[in-house]
Amino acid sequence: QQARRDALIHVKDKAAFWRAANDYFVREELLYIGAMGWVADLLAKRYGLRRTQFAILHFPIAEAHEPLRAQAMGKLFRRDKGDNAFLLRHIARLTEQLDAAKKRTSEIYRANERLKAEVAESQRKLADAYATIRRLEESRIEATKEPEDKRRLREQKAFIADLLAEVRRLRAMLPEEETPEQEPEDIVAEEAQPDVESDLSHLAGMTVALIGGYRAGHAELDGYPCRVLRHDGRKFDPDYYATLAAADFIIVLTRFISHAAMWDARAYAVESGKPIIYSEAINVARILEQIPPINQKKGEEQEA
Structure with a gap:
């Protein structure tokens, strides 16, 4: 304050003083401290109301700090009449809503x-x-x-x-996760037939559920002695549980299935007493070959 009074005596000293004051104001108060440390009333008292209004109104800050600018402007502009008062009240309401x-x-x-x-x-x-x-x-x-x-x-x-x-x-x-635009190819591809014809006669009359894979959805595969149902296991919808309920034998495709779906299928098998196995194969015929004959499986369980 003493330096300010002394600088008012001569015009040359006054200009030099305010250049130095402006530099200090912008560099130390606005830039280094940042919007989170602005105290509008104190800045206006120290550097002048108009200078503080102009600086805070135009100083570039991060978008996340714009509510702090609005709060500071609400303290610096205190006219009670006219358009300014209406705009300031509106800014205050928007700030509260934000x-x-x-x-x-x-x-x-x-x-x-x-x-x-x-x-x-x-x-x-x-x-x-x-x-x-x-x-x-x-x-x-x-x-x-x-x-x-x-x-x-x-x-x-x-x-x-x-x-x-x-x-x-x-x-x-929980919120639903977005489905990726591009997904791996369906791992239960019907066209990938083995070179040697598989003997699946022991599965005649059975219904087998394949759980896992991409782009499978809920479908039934033809061309096998047993009825083959498949579901990708990505959604626990009515089709998923209908597929499990209709199956005599459950096969979980472990390469492309979530842990939640694998545990859910295993829990259903435990509760219903249905046999379940886990396969890493990608060909339907090779997957079905892993199912043992029912009589053989019962004999092994009795021996165990």
Whole structure:
């Protein structure tokens, strides 16, 4: 303030003073501190109202900081009449609406993250439950199994069913992911026939469900002694569960299927008691060759 008073005595000193003051104002206050540190009232008192109005109105800032400019301008322009007052009130309302929208967006994002965490935790528990069931199945002897083991197995299956229902409920609450424009070719291509004709006579009269692959959707393949249904497993829609329900044998194509779909198909097989295998083959005939004869499979289960 003393330097300001001294500079007013001579015009030459006044010009030099204000050039230095302007340089300091722009460089130190506006540029280095940035919009988040602007205090409009203090800047107007220190450098003058008009200079502060002009600088804050025209200084280039990031788009995300524009609400800070609007707030500062609302403090610097305080006329109560005319168009300026109307515009300033409108700017203030827009600023409040923008802040409220940002708050709602942040709340939605946090809620979405919580849902994702719950789904991940449910899937982890589901995997642990499957591991427990697998250990029980490997260690049990069907002929001498005690009633207590049966009770525990029923409890585990009920627990899996509850977890699966919870995962489906949480999955339905998540936003749908966009489908990529270009996808790999369908891995169950009908035209890729083996060089040697396969013997699939033991599958006559059966219905086999192929779960996995791209561009498959829900379809039925012809030209095989058994009925072959396929579903890509990307959506848990009514066609997906209808395909599982109609199948005598379930085959999961592990190369192109999500973990969620694989676990869902395995859970359905456990609940329904239907046989299930996992295949990395890409040819339908080669995939069907992996299904053992039903009599042979029953004999192996009895021996186990």
